[in-house]
Amino acid sequence: MRDIECDKCGESVKRNEDATWLEAIAKNNNSIMLHHARHILCSPSRAQYVVHDDFEKSVDYREEYDKRLKPKKTVDRLEKMWTEAWVQLQVESGEWKVDKWSGELKALGEPQ
Numbered sequence: 879m880r881d882i883e884c885d886k887c888g889e890s891v892k893r894n895e896d897a898t899w900l901e902a903i904a905k906n907n908n909s910i911m912l913h914h915a916r917h918i919l920c921s922p923s924r925a926q927y928v929v930h931d932d933f934e935k936s937v938d939y940r941e942e943y944d945k946r947l948k949p950k951k952t953v954d955r956l957e958k959m960w961t962e963a964w965v966q967l968q969v970e971s972g973e974w975k976v977d978k979w980s981g982e983l984k985a986l987g988e989p990q
C-alpha cells in the first residue's frame with residue numbers, strides 16, 4: 879500500500895493534489911513508481927508550470943529550476959504540458975467533471 883502522506887511536509891495528500899500522479903499523466907508514463915506521495919505545491923519545480931485560475935500560483939526560487947530564467951519557448955511548452963496534466967488529474971480523481979453538452983470542465987459541488 880502506498881503511503882498517502884506527503885514526503886515533504888508530512889500532511890496527507892489527496893490524489894488530485896499528488897505530484898507523482900501529475901507526473902505520470904504529464905509524461906504519459908504509468909510505470910512511474912507511485913510508492914510515495916507529494917503535494918504538487920510541495921514540488922515547486924512542477925507547480926510553477928501549472929497556470930490555472932483554480933491553482934495557487936507558485937515560484938521555484940532555485941536557480942536551476944526557476945522558470946523565470948528559462949527561454950520563453952521552453953516555458954510555454956512546459957506550462958502547456960503541466961497545466962493540461964493538472965486539469966486531467968482533476969477529472970481523473972473525480973474532483974471535476976466534464977460537462978457532456980458543452981465539453982467544459984466544472985468543479986463538483988459548484989453551483990450550476
Ligand SMILES: [Zn+2]
Nearest residue numbers: 884887917920
Ligand atoms: Zn506536502
